[in-house]
Amino acid sequence: MTAPVNVSDEERVLLDDADEWFDAHRQELVTELSDLVNIASVSDDSAPEPGSPYGVGVRAVFDHVLRRAADWGFRSTDFNGYAIDVRYPASDEGTEERWDNDIALVSHLDVVPEGDGWDWPAFEAFEKEGVVVGRGTADNKGAAIVDLFLLRFFNSRRHGFRHPLRVLLGGAEETTLGDMTYVVGNHGAPFQAVVTDSPFPVNNAQKGHLDVDVIIPAGPELSGFSAGVSYNSVPGHAAITLHGVNAGHVNEVLNTLDPELVRRIKVSGLGGGLDGSVELSATGITGHAAFPEGSLNAVWVLFETLDQAALLNGADATAGAALAEWLRTPYGDGTSIAYSDDVSGRTTQNAGIVRGQGDELVVHFDIRYAVTQSATSVLSELANHAERIGGRLGEVNDSSPYFVDADDPRIRQLLGSFDAVMGTHAKAISMGGGTHARVIPNAINFGPGFIRGYVEGATRAIASPPDFIAEGKGTPHGADEWVSIEDLKSAFLIYVLGITRLDRTLQVPVSGTTPLG
Numbered sequence: 001m002t003a004p005v006n007v008s009d010e011e012r013v014l015l016d017d018a019d020e021w022f023d024a025h026r027q028e029l030v031t032e033l034s035d036l037v038n039i040a041s042v043s044d045d046s047a048p049e050p051g052s053p054y055g056v057g058v059r060a061v062f063d064h065v066l067r068r069a070a071d072w073g074f075r076s077t078d079f080n081g082y083a084i085d086v087r088y089p090a091s092d093e094g095t096e097e098r099w100d101n102d103i104a105l106v107s108h109l110d111v112v113p114e115g116d117g118w119d120w121p122a123f124e125a126f127e128k129e130g131v132v133v134g135r136g137t138a139d140n141k142g143a144a145i146v147d148l149f150l151l152r153f154f155n156s157r158r159h160g161f162r163h164p165l166r167v168l169l170g171g172a173e174e175t176t177l178g179d180m181t182y183v184v185g186n187h188g189a190p191f192q193a194v195v196t197d198s199p200f201p202v203n204n205a206q207k208g209h210l211d212v213d214v215i216i217p218a219g220p221e222l223s224g225f226s227a228g229v230s231y232n233s234v235p236g237h238a239a240i241t242l243h244g245v246n247a248g249h250v251n252e253v254l255n256t257l258d259p260e261l262v263r264r265i266k267v268s269g270l271g272g273g274l275d276g277s278v279e280l281s282a283t284g285i286t287g288h289a290a291f292p293e294g295s296l297n298a299v300w301v302l303f304e305t306l307d308q309a310a311l312l313n314g315a316d317a318t319a320g321a322a323l324a325e326w327l328r329t330p331y332g333d334g335t336s337i338a339y340s341d342d343v344s345g346r347t348t349q350n351a352g353i354v355r356g357q358g359d360e361l362v363v364h365f366d367i368r369y370a371v372t373q374s375a376t377s378v379l380s381e382l383a384n385h386a387e388r389i390g391g392r393l394g395e396v397n398d399s400s401p402y403f404v405d406a407d408d409p410r411i412r413q414l415l416g417s418f419d420a421v422m423g424t425h426a427k428a429i430s431m432g433g434g435t436h437a438r439v440i441p442n443a444i445n446f447g448p449g450f451i452r453g454y455v456e457g458a459t460r461a462i463a464s465p466p467d468f469i470a471e472g473k474g475t476p477h478g479a480d481e482w483v484s485i486e487d488l489k490s491a492f493l494i495y496v497l498g499i500t501r502l503d504r505t506l507q508v509p510v511s512g513t514t515p516l517g
Contacts, residue, residue, distance in 0.1 A: 004420045004497070011497060015421070018496040021153050022489050029145055030127050030485060032068070036109065036141040037125035037134035039064060043110035043172045051081040054110065054179070058171040061109045065148070065169065072152055082182040087166040088151045102164045103503060104190035105147040105495075106180070106436050106443065107197055108173035111136035113229040115286055116237035116298075117479035119470065129466045130485055137483040139288075139476035143196045143448045144169055146492050153496070161503045163191065173197065173436060174232065177399075180436045192410075192506055193443035194499070197435045199454050200491070201418040202411050203445035205430035206402040206438065207290075207344050207368040210375055213394030214386050218361040219316035227299050231352035231366045233477040234330075236286035238298040238354075241270065242278045242311060250278050253309045261308075264301050280305065286478040289350035289366040290432035292330035294472060299354050300327035318389050319361050326363075326385065327351055336381045337367070344371040344401070344430040347378075362394065368432035371401040402438050413505060414446050417498035421490065423459030446498065448491030449476075463487045 004015055022029075044055035052059040062084050069076045069086040076086045085104070114122040114135055125134035132142070147167040154165070168190065170179035183189075211231060218225075220243075227238035242250070247269030254262045264284070270277040282302035287295030303323040306312050312320045326334040332349040340346045353364040369378050375398045383393050404411060406428040418426055437443035450462045463484030465474055473480040 005423060006416070006420050007497070011500070014500065015493055015497060017157060018153060018493055021156065022149075022492050025149065025152075026485060026489075029149060029488070030132060033132055033137065033142055033145045034125035034127070034134070035064065036061060036145065037132070037136050038123055040123045041110050041136070041171070042113050043175045045172070045175070045178070051078075053081050054171040058110050062169075062171065065109065069148070073155070074151060079183050079187060081171070082179045083168060083170045085166045085168045086148060086151060087164065088154055089164065100188070101191045102166055103161075103192045103194065103499065103506070104166050104168045105150070105499075106168045106170070106190070106193045106195045106440065107144040107147055108140050108170040108179070108436070109144055110171050110174050111139070111141070112174050112233050112477050115229050115233055115477070115479060116235075117283075117286055117473065119473070119480055127485075128468060131463070131466050131482045132485065133469075133480060133482045135481055138449065138481050140173070140197045142483040142488055143491070146448060146488050146495065147196055149492065150495055150499070159500075163503050163506065165499070165503075168193070170436060174230070177434070177436060177439045181439045184440055189441045192502070193437070193440045194502070195435045195437045195440070195443050195445045196448055196495070198433065198445035198447065199429060199431060199449040199451045200447040200494070201424070201426035201455065202414050202428045203431055204404045204406050204408070204411055204428040205344050205371055206434055206445075207347070207370055207430070207432045208373070208375055208401040209399040209434045210365070210367040210369060210378060211395075211397040212365045212367065212379065212382060213396075214363045214365060214382055214391060215394045216319050216322060216361050216363070216386060216389055216391035217315045218319045218356055218359060219312075219314045221312060221316045222319055222361050223356045223358060225354065225356040225361065228351070228353035228364075230477070231364050232289040232350070233352055234284065234287045234289060234292060234295040234350055235298045235352065236284050236479060237281065238284070238302040239279055239281035240302060240306070242280065244276075245278050245311070246276050247278050250280070250309070250311065253311070254305070257305065257308050261301065261305055265305050285472040287475045288433070288477040289352055290348060290368050290434070291475070292348050292350060294475070295330065295478070297327055297330070297351060299323060299351055303327070315359070322385070322389055323351070323354075323363070332367070335385050337369070337378045339370050339373045341370045341372040343403070344432075346370070347373060348432050368434070371403060371430070399434060399438055402434075404444065410444050410502065410506070413501055414444065414498045417501055418494050420497060421460065421494045422455065424455060424457055426455065429454050447494060448488065450487050450490070460490055461486065462490075
């Protein structure tokens with residue numbers, strides 16, 4: 001491996017051991033990760049049962065990990081199906097009185113729904129060219145496996161910690177964060193949580209997160225409209241059936257529009273004459289709502305086409321024109337909420353789910369607003385745009401921004417560990433994604449994702465997208481999601497160094513995070 005820098009002789013030996021241990025267990029890690037991915041653990045709280053608040057998929061993946069933890073000789077806890085943990089040391093001897101002083105690696109085992117556009121089955125993982133493909137590989141089952149393998153590595157060398165170490169795995173990170181809200185509220189927070197569900201190097205700021213339903217009048221064509229599978233995923237497909245038109249007329253109109261737009265539209269005639277029907281289906285580029293760069297919302301593609309072609313009438317036309325304008329960028333330009341600051345960057349806006357309900361259209365917006373922007377101003381602009389066409393705001397959920405000062409000693413400690421392994425001089429970063437750090441006091445976000453814009457000048461290699469993954473695919477929440485095994489190894493080594501350093505220096509209760517907004 002690339003020789004680490006600024007490490008002690010003892011740390012160098014530890015990293016050499018970790019490097020060899022990972023290589024010896026590489027194929028086992030691929031197998032364990034694939035087993036997790038093959039469980040479709042989409043969180044669903046619509047029909048909760050005792051011990052299973054998030055549905056059969058999450059319950060199944062929890063049971064699988066609990067069995068594997070027992071096979072590896074670790075103790076574990078099931079928090080009534082909201083979350084589970086796996087603990088090191090493997091025995092209780094001499095540790096029970098210290099579990100209020102623990103370090104917890106926090107991840108999650110729930111995933112977003114499959115979505116559209118996959119070239120392979122989303123829940124049938126496979127390895128090719130050094131990557132594993134499948135839903136949840138990057139977000140966040142790869143991280144969960146790395147965390148569990150860290151416990152196995154430390155156990156193999158009987159490594160002694162001042163603070164007991166555990167892996168805490170949730171079942172509702174992609175939906176409500178109710179998993180860790182339950183754990184913290186009923187069982188207490190970890191002494192120090194390290195959330196392994198973010199980009200490296202260290203994430204110290206997260207934008208505020210608004211989930212907002214905007215409800216607008218609609219006509220008969222949109223009464224049964226439905227697009228999107230998850231509020232925090234960019235829809236990759238959207239379709240509508242138009243009645244009383246024929247495919248020839250529609251194609252004739254589309255031929256007058258921008259070819260780059262129309263190439264994403266497919267027209268299918270469902271009948272002839274004036275009594276016939278035509279389906280227009282739009283193809284976008286899926287992605288994560290918090291990281292919309294490179295994605296393209298299929299709902300916008302469809303309604304921009306319908307608006308330019310004047311294929312809707314009455315209330316349908318008004319609603320369609322509004323969506324074409326509101327969704328023209330993923331940064332809120334069309335709804336007047338565009339904003340940027342130096343701490344967290346640009347506000348993002350995603351219409352992840354759009355549903356017709358009778359004579360109304362419900363547009364579910366996922367908005368990640370900048371740290372210095374107010375939720376009140378965002379909601380005011382959305383309400384103004386909706387009211388102009390006779391609409392209103394529906395349900396609103398707001399999670400305030402998360403922020404830890406970049407000079408916090410924990411941040412500096414973990415940054416130094418990242419730099420030592422990767423050969424960088426990195427700085428703390430902000431992001432739009434929301435993690436369990438929002439609901440766990442004193443939490444820090446530390447990897448394991450590598451995003452090139454956040455990691456410059458690394459001497460240790462970072463994986464590039466594999467050639468067999470189509471352009472525009474492969475992202476978390478997108479089609480053909482993948483993770484590099486070599487990147488997971490880099491994360492493993494960074495965590496080995498970072499957690500042991502944090503354990504040595506973390507002596508008093510930490511100062512905590514600062515809610516903003």
